[in-house]
Amino acid sequence: MTGEHNLPFWRKYIFSIDHKVIGIQYAITGLLFLLFGFFLMMMMRWQLAYPGQPLPWIGHLFSEKAMLGGVMLPEFYNQLGAMHGTIMVFLGVVPLAVGGFGNYFVPLQIGAPDMAFPKLNMVSYWVYFIGGVIMIVSFFVPQGAAQSGWTSYAPLAVIAPTGQTLWLLGMVCLITSSLLGSINFITTIVQLRADGLSFFRLPFFVWAQFVTSFLLLLAFPPLEAAGVLQLMDRLAGTSFFMPSGLVVSGKVVEVSGGGNPVLWQHLFWFLAHPEVYVLILPAMGIVCEIIACNTRKPIYGYKGMVYSVIFIGFMSFIVWAHHMFLTGMGTKMSAFFQITTMIISIPSVVILTALVLSLWGGSIRFTVPMLFATAFLPMFGIGGLTGLPLGLTASDIHLHDTYYVIGHFHYVVAPGTLLALFAGIYHWFPKVTGRKMSDFLGKIHFWLSFLLMNGVFMPMFIQGLAGVSRRLWDPMQYAHAQPTQPLNVFISICAWLLGLAQIPFILNFFWSLIWGKKTDQNPWQATTLEWSAPSPPPHGNFEHVPVVYRGPYEYSIPGQRNDFWPQAMKEGN
Template sequence: MNPTTTPTATGNGHAHDHDHGHDLERHGHHELPFWRKYIFSVDHKVIGIQYAVTALFFLLFGFSLMMIMRWQLAYPGQPLPLFGKLLGETAMPGGVMAPEFYNQLGAMHGTIMVFLGVVPLAVGGFGNFVMPLQIGAPDMAFPRINLASYWIFLPGCILMMAGFFMPGGAAQSGWTSYPPLSDIATSGQTVWCLAMVLIITSSLLGSINFIVTIVQMRAKGLTFWRLPFFVHAQLVTSFLLLLAFPPLEAATVMQLMDRLAGTSFFLPSGLVVSGEQLKVAGGGSPLLWQHLFWFLAHPEVYVLILPAMGIVAEVVANNTRKPLWGYRLLVYSVIFLGFMSFVVWAHHMFMTGMGTTMSTFFQTTTMIISIPSVVILTCFIMSLYGGAIRFNTPMLFATAFLPMFAIGGLTGLPLGLTASDIYLHDTFYVIGHFHYVVAPGTLFALFAGIYYWYPKATGRQMNATLGKLHFWFSFVAINFVFMPMFFQGMAGLSRRLYDPTVYAHGRGVQALNVVISMGAWGLGLAQIFFIINFFMSLKNGARVTENPWNATTLEWAAPSPPGHGNFLTEPIVYREPYEYSVPGHANDYSPQFKAEG
């Protein structure tokens, strides 16, 4: 840690609840006004919580959109009880969903879950809150850039929501927004593009900040091989965001130009829409967008999964009471994953008619990228082996992550191989596959993280009974949601269909749609346990000291909740991150920050 960098960055006079014992001169002792402390704060913990709460809201909102869509899929053409009328005559004439509205919900569900939900929670929330604590830093390297990052993100979110109020409704060309469809779509798409530009800019600011912080601000003794795995995961994630997002930002601006300025980046000549020739210059390429989009969106998959793996590593090590098995192997694997994630993107495009050399290259890289994933999973399972496993709420979610991620990973094989992809591409099989990775995979890991670090953020434990109810109901329901999708996909059912019963092969698997919808609504109900627990525990949760889980990493050296500047004394690191059950020691944990274990 370099104390001389922070004073200029954190600026003049920040209040703090706790005495730091170091660097006293850089903090004023007057209280900051409320809006500087909790709204336009430069404190990484406040920003982290802002990101996390915003993202949790959008996860719930994005999931609600899907719960409405699931009515139409289970009971096509029937009026939605209760809510149907509330959504207005354009969206739901007579309470029955209009196809345009279905497409809006679909596009916005994907966009919200990925860009406004999972990434902001995994990176903006956990990364911001936990990472500086885990490296023993008083804050991020650039606290004002951190502030700017959130305050560009939030307007981006609000703008994205504003799309619903545009004439013709929100963006409706899928979260992938393939032109020419998106280029000729209603004005909701323009808002989508503008919002994406803001959200991407915010991510770029965040990622550069993370990289500099991890490289520059580690505590004394905290070498790279002593970093918690979560920090390694965040570092690789930040590089992915930094390098992969700019092409999409450029592409989004190009799409905006196509829509507003009459350019034809993605529009070929000779388009005829509804019998009318499109009055554009033409000469563009619709496939250019797909390349630019997937050049971001494939690394984005790893942006979704790597922080989740980081959280699982922390929770597993803590609750097996033994060091992570293959810690270095895990780190090499995520670095390799990060690197490889840049050269697999065109496996999303096998059906575009690309040449066989290209497709062979991309299916080979896709198979290669599965190997580090297998290694990571093996390391986690071997970490359980020989442990003394405590099944508290965070551990339940982290444990469930493993088989769920395994299903998600394995079902990627038939999609990554070109020959089987001919049949399965763009079917419900794909939906099942990536949701297993992101929903019971990443989201379960993120829940594990919330239950695990909630005491650090609030000074109180979440209720264990409500936590277990939340876990078991979610775990059962979510498998009823995504497992049947593999069968629908095998039956050949295309994704994004407003009414699957139009097809005979859709009618063959329509019964499963009822099962899936019931599962989705059940999953929605199960989240009530979490919502109650999340808010009730703020007031009623059992108070905790700084290290309630008997953990070893640096965040547990700080008070719960940590004050501004984080640590009471500057932490010094003496050992590896996961020294649990060291033979000959009195405790079954030897924290990094204690000279004697």
């Protein structure tokens, strides 16, 4: 431990093996990718609001292959769409939620000095970083980045230009990174909990990360397999996903044939459905921590929430084909996946209900993180409830591949997960830096983001119900889409304003880093173990090896002098 302080700069901050530094690396890279992915989308929104008009100011900066005279070409629009999805999910939210928050706070919340495999932790960050670089580089190869959607459906993706190969290589890196990370999380949580910290004394955040790790561990390899098969199809000329007699541009493609495009969908969604829960579970964990701390009372139904999250983890492996009702896989299969989809909504409702009931009778402090956390509840509720019509075949036939789907899953991941992640940043900033973020700027950021996100996504339900397809380069081409065109203008303006609304956050982040109000180790008067460590925690995290005496949310216990009773405090207080 003593040697750590004398490490050269590049060992301490770049190739560090300290979970806290790696967590910060993940979080910052993830935030930058979120911003980048958001920029891609803001450019797409111009084409959707004002189809065929040149993009002002920046349109002429692009090559003629992307924007002809400042007007976005369909191929480039498709690249932006595919890469927006890929970057937001795999390079933004997951690295921030799991890599960032998970790496930093799981060891702290379980009272461990570090992750179980510190070097592996460093490797998983750098493999992720390489994957990100490959994804960005893919924009600059001839004919540009991947353009077959973030789902890369075959056979379209197999016959797509070079960018798709780089997408696949990038994905292999990202999958490998998640895999190494998940092994590390599971081992750390099982082996390195502090003495006295039994499984049912774990903060819900740790439970959420634990289940998430199992999803990453077991759901990602099938996509790795699918990626290898698609790479073989593209590079070695195999026909895993290429059916016989496929005609492209009037010519029969010369392949051996006999492949099955639906096989790709099965392998892809076998990953990508659990992936949805990878996006949402850590967010639920963060929200639970913040609600318990800011209502000053124990979480309602903690054990029920834990059982629910385990059940979600299990069920998420057998719902994937509800993304594929329209592939003609047969009514029996559809019926099965319809039923499992309805079942999996129950534990999500249990968790959400428990969080809402936790507000009941609390002495709520509306701090900035609490504002974000409470906003998460109805936003995730809307995201979840609008998913039900998509999980039932009868209504899905109408809604499949429309803007309704976009509205639905963005409600889950943007006003849902992203608000929770912002909540986490405001909540734990004092722990990471020893300084508080500005409340004033935080509240501006919250209200603008909250309102504008609804402005962006709510109209999409209307467009979807009107039958407007997703992935349209020019919605004006279709008579049934034209009446909803004013909504596109509204959504785009909201999206650009939402971009501006992030400026207070960015300012707040850097301003508070230097001039923020200094805090002690437990500014929120919270109970979990990370608040028993100094802010910021030194190498090895704790001054004394912590021992745990009670559950995670002992707030307002009758007979105690203070309204919080830390897990590591031996006697009453």
